[in-house]
Amino acid sequence: MTAQYDAIVIGAGHNGLTAAAYLARAGRKVLVLERRHIIGGAAVTEEIFPGFKYSVCSYVVSLLRPEIIRDLELARHGLEMLPLDGTFTPMPNGDHLWRTDDPAQTFRAIARHSRIDAEAYDKYGRAMVEMGRFAKPLLAMTPPDPFKPRMADVRALRGILKRFRALPDDERYNQLQLLTMSAADFLDQWFETDVLKATMAASGIIGTFLGVRSPGTAYVLLHHYMGDIDGAFRSWGLARGGTGAVSDAIAAAAVTAGATIRVNAAVGKILVKDGRATGVALENGNEFHAPVVLSSVDPRLTFQKMVGEPLLPSDFVDDIRRYKFRGSSGKVNLALDALPDFTALKGPGAHLRGAISISPGMEYMERAYDDAKYGQFSRRPYIDIVIPSLTDASVAPPGKHVMSCFVQYAPYELSEGPAAWDRQGEAFGDAVVNTIAEYAPNLKDIILHRQVLTPLDIERDFGLSEGNIFQGELSLEQLFFLRPAPGWAGYRTPIERLYLCGSAAHPGGGIMGAPGMNAAKRVIADTKVKKR
Ligand SMILES: Cc1cc2nc3c(=O)[nH]c(=O)nc-3n(C[C@H](O)[C@H](O)[C@H](O)COP(=O)(O)OP(=O)(O)OC[C@H]3O[C@@H](n4cnc5c(N)ncnc54)[C@H](O)[C@@H]3O)c2cc1C
Numbered sequence: 001m002t003a004q005y006d007a008i009v010i011g012a013g014h015n016g017l018t019a020a021a022y023l024a025r026a027g028r029k030v031l032v033l034e035r036r037h038i039i040g041g042a043a044v045t046e047e048i049f050p051g052f053k054y055s056v057c058s059y060v061v062s063l064l065r066p067e068i069i070r071d072l073e074l075a076r077h078g079l080e081m082l083p084l085d086g087t088f089t090p091m092p093n094g095d096h097l098w099r100t101d102d103p104a105q106t107f108r109a110i111a112r113h114s115r116i117d118a119e120a121y122d123k124y125g126r127a128m129v130e131m132g133r134f135a136k137p138l139l140a141m142t143p144p145d146p147f148k149p150r151m152a153d154v155r156a157l158r159g160i161l162k163r164f165r166a167l168p169d170d171e172r173y174n175q176l177q178l179l180t181m182s183a184a185d186f187l188d189q190w191f192e193t194d195v196l197k198a199t200m201a202a203s204g205i206i207g208t209f210l211g212v213r214s215p216g217t218a219y220v221l222l223h224h225y226m227g228d229i230d231g232a233f234r235s236w237g238l239a240r241g242g243t244g245a246v247s248d249a250i251a252a253a254a255v256t257a258g259a260t261i262r263v264n265a266a267v268g269k270i271l272v273k274d275g276r277a278t279g280v281a282l283e284n285g286n287e288f289h290a291p292v293v294l295s296s297v298d299p300r301l302t303f304q305k306m307v308g309e310p311l312l313p314s315d316f317v318d319d320i321r322r323y324k325f326r327g328s329s330g331k332v333n334l335a336l337d338a339l340p341d342f343t344a345l346k347g348p349g350a351h352l353r354g355a356i357s358i359s360p361g362m363e364y365m366e367r368a369y370d371d372a373k374y375g376q377f378s379r380r381p382y383i384d385i386v387i388p389s390l391t392d393a394s395v396a397p398p399g400k401h402v403m404s405c406f407v408q409y410a411p412y413e414l415s416e417g418p419a420a421w422d423r424q425g426e427a428f429g430d431a432v433v434n435t436i437a438e439y440a441p442n443l444k445d446i447i448l449h450r451q452v453l454t455p456l457d458i459e460r461d462f463g464l465s466e467g468n469i470f471q472g473e474l475s476l477e478q479l480f481f482l483r484p485a486p487g488w489a490g491y492r493t494p495i496e497r498l499y500l501c502g503s504a505a506h507p508g509g510g511i512m513g514a515p516g517m518n519a520a521k522r523v524i525a526d527t528k529v530k531k532r
Pocket of ligand 1: 010011012013014015016033034035036039040041042043056057058059060061062063265266267268296297301329330331406458461462463464468469470471501502503504508509510511512
């Protein structure tokens, strides 16, 4: 059969769509095949309960690359970002910590707990922004290969080294600390207030099977400082209409540029002839042919399931088998009849419009991890809550609300095995609601509907192996030139003309679009028709 398309993209998550949009804009005929009935992958909005639109998985946006927003004209295609200001942490003793983007308010809020910390906070923020500035360009680049370096790799490595050497001494030292320390140890050097450190440390553990005291988690603190909403460094925002609106806008850009997107089209196999990708076969047997295939699903699905290990080099197979997923997160989405009323700060104030963090202390956070280490979900978990309906009226009926609760830890590997999640899912949902109700006692009375997503659900429904929210842990040994395997961080794979373009490729997970954009650029460069 002759190829109808120049490229096929497996999966219509936001990265697959981003790759498709860049390829289509470069004049390539692109077909995107999506297993689910709806596009978006983990960046999706669904009306699970009538009138209430849940951002089912991802719920806040920060890392989406500004150049993608510009290049794909996402605002013109319907994307509107709304700011999410502040983090409110209620405490068991009835006190609270509430930080916002207003430096004076935050200074006063922290000074109630510690004057020393209030003074250190601004300095810390500036140091993290500076470190983010060093690391940010790495997100947009194809990682150089230090294992079999070509000239371009050597040049890129030299460039990074040169920028590193140009940093002031203290920043270089900070960078090395971030790479080696735990979030707890790193923050201990700056602050003394337990609730402040615990809430800040939380961003170090998201999507990893690590605790706040595990080495390497300090780096992930930085990952969460590299965001940018409308030019405001580090800030987090909501997409009007839920995170599905990000995927929808990217899809609109792709379709406008000529791409075709098909849903209910599960790819079962990547077709390979003489070591080269030639197309895909759907699970229903239909085949589509193209000289280039990009996969936005994770490496286990791409290589072990769709390509098949016998067609791959054995050292690469070993690396992919070793690649760690270890999902550790769950999600509880609630439809509410009214707003939760927190004992620590009563009433429907602005503190409910930002993030609400159940992270009252370091010991609490580490104990939540202890449960997970021994194959249990956290009885008292870390929970990151947002109530998007307070900022975006389109997601709930008037006077009603949606509440998104991101939860750690929910280990995929329960002590009785992952299948036990089907028996324990509701108990997990209860643990989440009971924990929040300790701080907001009216919660149980105002719940109209509850959606519980266990890591097993995340795997089954969204195709994320072991329920890992980032298509593989964002731990240091799986980042940059090691993602997803040494020697294969440049979007190419051992199968010629098969590329990775999802979160399992550099720079990893989060609604970022960078893997999709970088992979598309790689494909465009590799398949450029040479002028005579
Ligand atoms: C619970 C949860 C909460 C999160 N919270 C946040 C957050 O608040 N902020 C943030 O920035 N990030 C968050 N993330 C991470 C972020 O959502 C993901 O990293 C990102 O959306 C992944 O995008 P992707 O396109 O790389 O992959 P995916 O979104 O995983 O897309 C892959 C697509 O491939 C499809 N697919 C799978 N198998 C097949 C097949 N056989 N054939 C065809 N298609 C197939 C899937 O259905 C999916 O649509 C969260 C993730 C989860 C799961």
